[in-house]
Amino acid sequence: MPKISNRGDLLPESSIRKLVPYAEKAREQGKKVIQLNIGQPDIKTPPHAIERIRNFNFELIPYGQSYGNDSYRKKLAQYYRNRKIDVEYTDILITTGGSEAISFTFMICFNPGDEIIIPEPFYANYRSFAVGTDVVIKPIASHIEDGFQLPSISELEKVISPKTKGIFICNPNNPTGYLYSREELEQLRELVLKHDLYLISDEVYKEFVYDGFQHHSVMELPDIEDHVIMIDSVSKRFSACGIRIGSVVSRNKHIISSILKLGMARLCPPILGQEVAEAAVDSPPEYMEEVYNEYLRRRNYFINALNEIPGVYSPMPRGAFYSMVRLPVEDSDHFCQWMLEEFEYNGSTVMLAPASGFYSSDDSGKNEVRVAYVLNVEDLKEAVACIREALKVYPHRTPDAEG
Missing domain, CATH: 3.40.640.10 (Type I PLP-dependent aspartate aminotransferase-like (Major domain))
Known part of the structure; x- marks a missing residue:
């Protein structure tokens, strides 16, 4: 069989989308998957x-x-x-x-x-x-x-x-x-x-x-x-x-x-x-103001709530609708997959983007994830509860997760 190009072998998997098969399987099992891995807003397009x-x-x-x-x-x-x-x-x-x-x-x-x-x-x-x-x-x-x-x-x-x-x-x-x-x-x-x-x-x-x-x-x-x-x-x-x-x-x-x-x-x-x-x-200023205020509300709730979880830290973003979050885990790739495969809380789990794909060096971001606060506050509250409870039982948590 002819070989593909070197470029084809070197192309990285998307850390944002690579866990999609696990999310699909979780849905098939009846879990609600709260997607914080991708910047897909739930806000409506201008009418x-x-x-x-x-x-x-x-x-x-x-x-x-x-x-x-x-x-x-x-x-x-x-x-x-x-x-x-x-x-x-x-x-x-x-x-x-x-x-x-x-x-x-x-x-x-x-x-x-x-x-x-x-x-x-x-x-x-x-x-x-x-x-x-x-x-x-x-x-x-x-x-x-x-x-x-x-x-x-x-x-x-x-x-x-x-x-x-x-x-x-x-x-x-x-x-x-x-x-x-x-x-x-x-x-x-x-x-x-x-x-x-x-x-x-x-x-x-x-x-x-x-x-x-x-x-x-x-x-x-x-x-x-x-x-x-x-x-x-x-x-x-x-x-x-x-x-x-x-x-x-x-x-x-x-x-x-x-x-x-x-x-x-x-x-x-x-x-x-x-x-x-x-x-x-041609969107009226009212549309953009409403969207802006909604993202601000989501940011303020979500980042503050994450920082209340023991061992979790996120800087307060000044813009966009993402943040990198440090977790008390050894390997965020494993944690993110584990969340989809083995964990649920009140019928829900959370899909996160492992931070390893956002760094070019293999040893960077191992205990970080990227989150996108593009969902309504009620979903974000559910996501925070899932993450908090998951860290209590995750088998590879670091000592910072105690307490």
Whole structure:
């Protein structure tokens, strides 16, 4: 039998989805599985965006433009300008989700073997995108003790080598909920200019920033336009994960025109998805305010409740709707599988994402999980009770679980 490629062997399993078979089996056994492993909100998509689908009256669904519908790009450009991100619609290329935006950016900005620095833990699928494009991730550790703040510039500079071609951040961060400050972005700007690097920022969660903090985009940084690429998506902003609409935004015309060649090869982003996304951009302020307040309520309850469990610790996220949680266990991969296979409390169990998949080094995050507080507070209360009771009886808990 012919062998598959080295790339196929190197691609990692998704720590977010790899436990799905165990969750399905748990459901077959009659358990309620509370899913905190994936950022799938239970908040409704804007009603007028759903209505756009109902009123879609084309007699056929044609190919669209490879760079995306002009009407949507123009509306998106105005949305960014309203957020002090000064771009024209020609600086935007619509993609099939944020995932394609990242893959396209990697393919255009980096040669095989080039290195990109990413603070870890980082979104698990970044590794897959890197393997798929032959880009080498050079991690720089951030730590739960200080809320996963950006490592010092001196530490970042130690990782830079002749093969380094870029720095990649997620702001606000998935999986940690950390929010990069303007001062940190300015420091990255200086580093990028000094070493002539790209600065890529995944800003999918910029609408969700808490406690009076403010989101600052890399697109706001002065005199660095040719170095900066912003990744965006409507999946989480409008609770529309399945429409698969993202974007690459850059004032570097060469980047956009080069990515367009890949866009032409895949023909066009989803037409129906763009219709929904274009309608969603017009969501009234009341919709976004209600969604924001709901996530804030969920965060405040869930993180505080987790921290009341003996041996459990989570920093309070400043943005997005995720957090990394340290548990009093030896191996969170085993614990997460055990929860689905062997544990239930009042007929329920919890599906978590082991943190090992969010680190590039094998020995990191062994006692951490990522949680997504995307469910209503009643479900979160049930989840906290399950986790608390599970830790009381888990056979491989550490001494911190006592009491």
